[in-house]
Amino acid sequence: MxxxxxxxxxxxxxxxxxxxxxxxxxxxxxxxxxxxxxxxxxxxxxxxxxxxxxxxxxxxxxxxxxxxxxxxxxxxxxxxxxxxxxxxxxxxxxxxxxxxxxxxxxxxxxxxxxxxxxxxxxxxxxxxxxxxxxxxxxxxxxxxxxxxxxxxxxxxxxxxxxxxFCCAYLTGEHMLERAGLKEGERVLVTGASGGVGSGIVQLARARGAIPYAVVGKGKEQAILDIGAEKVVTRGVADLPEAVAKATGGRPIDVVADLVGGPLFNDLLRILRPEGRYTTAGAIAGPVVQLDLRTMYLKQLQLHGSSQGTRKDFRRLVRYIEDGKIRxxxxxxxxxxxxxxxxxxxxxxxxxxxxxxxxxxxxxxxxxxxx
Known part of the structure; x- marks a missing residue:
């Protein structure tokens, strides 16, 4: 007893x-x-x-x-x-x-x-x-x-x-689950040096996907070290061009956005036709301008996400126990x-x-x- x-x-x-x-x-x-x-x-x-x-x-x-x-x-x-x-x-x-x-x-x-x-x-x-x-x-x-x-x-x-892990990684896992990120797909992560963003980079790798990251100056190598395929430094003049260069012209299937603000429309432009956008935060500003033509002509999916499900949490525990995230x-x-x-x-x-x-x-x- x-x-x-x-x-x-x-x-x-x-x-x-x-x-x-x-x-x-x-x-x-x-x-x-x-x-x-x-x-x-x-x-x-x-x-x-x-x-x-x-x-x-x-x-x-x-x-x-x-x-x-x-x-x-x-x-x-x-x-x-x-x-x-x-x-x-x-x-x-x-x-x-x-x-x-x-x-x-x-x-x-x-x-x-x-x-x-x-x-x-x-x-x-x-x-x-x-x-x-x-x-x-x-x-x-x-x-x-x-x-x-x-x-x-x-x-x-x-x-x-x-x-x-708790809040950041559960939030990130549910974002990827809602967006249906699959093995072999490419995901662009904004705010990648923060708790949720750095978690998404690792969680994408755990799914067999390929993460690209947008980070602040001086934080590039740290995010490469945890699994980002390539990084783009925040504040570049032409974000879509910089991302295309980083991917070698390969399409971005999912954008996992934690920044919002002025980046929003560029992120929708970066997505491939029928791509998926998912967000759980807006540290650069929650109110954005949306050109609906970009959304409907490219047939995009937009997902809002917050927290996670019981299943998401159990999956997170398995990732930790299996050493897939650190x-x-x-x-x-x-x-x-x-x-x-x-x-x-x-x-x-x-x-x-x-x-x-x-x-x-x-x-x-x-x-x-x-």
Missing amino acids: TTPPLLPDTMAAVLLTGHGGLDKLVYRTDVAVPKPAPGEVLVKVTACGMNNTDVWVREGAYGTEEDAAAVSTWRRQGNTLTFPRIQGADTVGTIVATGEGVLTGRIGERVMVDFSIYNRDDDSLADIDYMGHGRDGGYAEYQALPAENAHAVDTDLTDVELAT PLVGGVHRLSDFHRAQSDFMAKAFIGKLVVVPDAVHDAQADGRS
Whole structure:
């Protein structure tokens, strides 16, 4: 029989207290440790990856409580964000307690968390939410979550390395799944040095496809090293010409776009007739101009994508266990230094993912105890 560890009553956590600047993120050490409800587990957090969504939610980019036309209100429940909220989607840690109906034998499992809150039993994503928005996430020492979302992963990767996959790679995998990327096809990835983009480069290779990447200056070699066939430096005068040169005139079957903004029309021009465009972000601007003639005369498919399905997550776990994808740790920060962590994240001077760890875990790793 597994004996549950003694748990504290309070924990350290970063609370999002409202929409606005970094001052809305408050580090506290007196937050109540959550208790797992029936069907849930309590995870002692050892690492949590950072994402653009954390910033956009803080800034109110998806809409605010006062905004009746909030982007997030497409969900069945309306805007599920309430304050204070603990953000953080990419949790890795150890199960330390179980709720009613969950085997106590799971205590002690090291798990990677599927951050999606599924409101349906099938694989439709028409009604989803996510941890760190609809319920508390992993920027804390403990997190309670549905037991089905806690996945044991058979890997020698460290907790920090494992925390680089969750949100970014699941998002990327669902983008490629929606676009139907097949073995031997060519995919152009924008924003390829970020968490999702660098993940897509590797996920495309895992499918047997050929990834080409658009990256910022100085990051070209790093993206070639993880599997890009060729790279194009962002900001070239004629993107379609530069891509054609990189591919040797071969067609691009799929564009996986995370940038949007002024690049959008060029990306549609780059696609072959009957090509597929898929997007899960717009870091250069969400509002774009679309020439419908390009879309219908080339008979293009346009796919919006967000998060991923249970099947996508299980496939991601298999990729990790089979060594088909590898982590890219761009930096590690203490939980108490969260303002600096998010400032570094927004500066985008790294490749891959930034990861936050609770102070006690960080100190133990620094001392060689973990």
